[in-house]
Amino acid sequence: NSNVSSRTVRKWAGDRRYSTARRTSYKFSRMTLARRNQRVVNNLSESKSYTYSFWFRANQGPVGHWRSLFRRGNSDRQRMPGVWIVPRTMRLHVRIGTSSSWNWGVDTTRGLAKGRWTHVAIVTGANRVKVFINGKVDKNVHMRTSRISTPHGPLRFGAPEYRHAPGVFGAFMYKASRTSDRGVRKLASNATYKKTQRNNLYIRSMNLTRRKQWRTTNLGNSKSFAYSFFFKPSRNPNGHWQNIFRRGHNDRQRHPGVWVYPRHHRLHVRIGIHGNWNWGVDTNDRSISVHRWTHVAIVAGGNRVKLYLNGRLHKNVYMRTSRIVRPSGPLVFGAHPYMPAKGYLRQFRYTNSNVSSRTVRKWAGDRRYSTARRTSYKFSRMTLARRNQRVVNNLSESKSYTYSFWFRANQGPVGHWRSLFRRGNSDRQRMPGVWIVPRTMRLHVRIGTSSSWNWGVDTTRGLAKGRWTHVAIVTGANRVKVFINGKVDKNVHMRTSRISTPHGPLRFGAPEYRHAPGV
Numbered sequence: 105n106s107n108v109s110s111r112t113v114r115k116w117a118g119d120r121r122y123s124t125a126r127r128t129s130y131k132f133s134r135m136t137l138a139r140r141n142q143r144v145v146n147n148l149s150e151s152k153s154y155t156y157s158f159w160f161r162a163n164q165g166p167v168g169h170w171r172s173l174f175r176r177g178n179s180d181r182q183r184m185p186g187v188w189i190v191p192r193t194m195r196l197h198v199r200i201g202t203s204s205s206w207n208w209g210v211d212t213t214r215g216l217a218k219g220r221w222t223h224v225a226i227v228t229g230a231n232r233v234k235v236f237i238n239g240k241v242d243k244n245v246h247m248r249t250s251r252i253s254t255p256h257g258p259l260r261f262g263a264p265e266y267r268h269a270p271g272v273f274g275a276f277m278y279k280a281s282r283t284s285d286r287g288v289r290k291l292a293s294n295a296t297y298k299k300t301q302r303n304n305l306y307i308r309s310m311n312l313t314r315r316k317q318w319r320t321t322n323l324g325n326s327k328s329f330a331y332s333f334f335f336k337p338s339r340n341p342n343g344h345w346q347n348i349f350r351r352g353h354n355d356r357q358r359h360p361g362v363w364v365y366p367r368h369h370r371l372h373v374r375i376g377i378h379g380n381w382n383w384g385v386d387t388n389d390r391s392i393s394v395h396r397w398t399h400v401a402i403v404a405g406g407n408r409v410k411l412y413l414n415g416r417l418h419k420n421v422y423m424r425t426s427r428i429v430r431p432s433g434p435l436v437f438g439a440h441p442y443m444p445a446k447g448y449l450r451q452f453r454y455t456n457s458n459v460s461s462r463t464v465r466k467w468a469g470d471r472r473y474s475t476a477r478r479t480s481y482k483f484s485r486m487t488l489a490r491r492n493q494r495v496v497n498n499l500s501e502s503k504s505y506t507y508s509f510w511f512r513a514n515q516g517p518v519g520h521w522r523s524l525f526r527r528g529n530s531d532r533q534r535m536p537g538v539w540i541v542p543r544t545m546r547l548h549v550r551i552g553t554s555s556s557w558n559w560g561v562d563t564t565r566g567l568a569k570g571r572w573t574h575v576a577i578v579t580g581a582n583r584v585k586v587f588i589n590g591k592v593d594k595n596v597h598m599r600t601s602r603i604s605t606p607h608g609p610l611r612f613g614a615p616e617y618r619h620a621p622g623v
Contacts, residue, residue: 126150128280130259135273137173137262145259148176149280152252153229156185157288159274159297165218166192171269177257180265181206184255185226189216189269198226198235198243201253210235210243220321221274221297228252229282239292241285301325303456310437310449312348317438323351324456327428328405331360331454332464334473336397337447341367346445352433355441356381359431360402364445369393373402373411376429385411385419396497397450399468404428405458415468417461477501481610487623488524488613496610499527503603504580507536514621516569517543522620528608531616532557535606536577540567540620549577549586549594552604561586561594567622579603 118125126149135143160173168191175186183199183206190197194215202208214237216222225236228249235243259278262268274297283291292298303324310318335348343366350361358374358381365372369392374384391413392398401412404425411419435454438444450473477500486494511524519542526537534550534557541548545566553559565588567573576587579600586594613619 126280129278131275131277132273133275135261135276137268137271137273140172140262140266140268141260141264142268143261148255148259148278150254150256151280152249152254153280153282154255155225155227155277155279155281155283155288156187157223157225157279157283157291158276159221159223159294160216160269161221161272161274161297162189162194162216162218163270163272166194168192170197170266172263172266173269174259174261175263176255176259177201180263182253182257183207183209184253184257185209186263187224187226188266194218196224196235196237200226200228200233200247202247203251203253206253208247210245212237212242214238214242216271223292223294223297225283225288225291227282227288234285236285236288236292238298239289301456305435305452305454307449307452310452312438312444312447312449315438315440315442315444316436317444319434319436321434323431323435323454325431326456327425327430328458329431329454329456330401330403330405330459330464331362331452332399332401332467333452334397334399334450334470335392335445335447336450336473337364337369337392337394337445339446340394341365341369342443343367344443345372347439347442348445348449349435349437350439351431351435352376355439357429357433358382358384359429359433360384360404361439362400362402363442364392371400375402375404375409375423377423377427378429379427381429383423385409385421387411387413387418391418397473399473401464401467403458403464410461412461412464412468415465485623486612488619488621491523491613491617491619492611492615493619494612499606499610501605501607503600503605505606506576506578507538508574508576510572510574511567511620512572512623513540513545513567513569514623517545519543521548521617523614523617524620525610525612526614527606527610528552531614533604533608534558534560535604535608536560537614538575538577539617545569547575547586551579551584551598553598554602554604557604559598561596563588563593565589565593 127147128149171189173187176184183201185200188197196212199207199209212235223238227234231248233245233247301324302322345366346364348362351359358376360375363372369390371387374382377383399414403410407424409421409423478498479500522540524538527535534552536551539548547563550558550560574589578585582599584596584598
């Protein structure tokens, strides 16, 4: 019942529910698009320079029909702008009406990803139309701003003429002015939706037993990279390609990928390059062994692709880093459609840059899994109480060697063979092997040669029950010597070149025989 000020009138007229004043901006934090015409927004500005920025997480993969995100206009022929998903892809179909065509626009090169947030920005003004995907310019087209149709009509999320695109909008923003490239990059860096790029990945342990066992995303996209891991296969090749891991969205994206050959103990390493998605290098046969750790490192960068085995450079191939396809997509262990390379992975590392040979040697030197050949091995005491009591891997393959030990037998002569130790993968690999001769305490020393797997000598003197006896076996300089308590017991000529190259584990109490009880 009194007059009011102009300020009060403007306040009353500012009720957004009824106001006809043109909005120069509009935004919301989140909305799930679940039906056509989900939300209608009126009274947006009619400026021809504008920005639409939003995050979208698609809940559906490619389908055979058009799906609408939103459209501004009074009918399907008024697209100021409109955004759809192209059928059978996840690329965006962006339409902006002009004075010569109601359906002018661009289709993006990159698209949305099912189940993951993607940032999209559409910017007009300064005679350009730009579409950004995740902060990067995807399309940049010349279009005179004066030719763009003056926007009018409501903004509809899920245009009614098309099926809606099931998904979730986040941080939607409309602004009646153009935004700089830097401003778009800032909008695309929203930590709520954007996962931070991982420049390093470390997995301590994984037992690979099934397809698609584990996957991770958001790894770096540098063309210079390094992968390092220990791998111990748990089965022999079975006639099928077996995958350890692959990075990429499908089988033709290998950035990189590692497989085991169908019928050989070797690795198939692929790195996609421009012009050849299946370029790569292979290791030599028997470069990996079942039930044995092998360290593998793949390093790209500096116009070289290097493959290391057990810390040593195995392949070094020239490849211009600029030709390598920029890595993208998830890292998948046991990638479909291949069988998984069943085995054990340890100390898996990824870095978003190449590394030096010194770093690779350091990674490969982990004694828990290292396959670097040991030139020495010793322990102070062990009671031999069962078969296969202790297994020692990765001893040197030198044909000249020395075994020295004290042994106190807890049992006198018996009627069967008793094993102290044997090196080799089976009973026919004795490199060397030591047994106690039945019904005596003499030693049966076997050393495989090129002509006989069972060549060797039996000692003249033997062990003594309950007393310490020192034994030494020495090969080299074309001689084989056996010492008992520091004195030569056997000294036999055998050309060192004829001795079989030692390999396989050293087993205390060979499993094919009873053990020799003692210390």
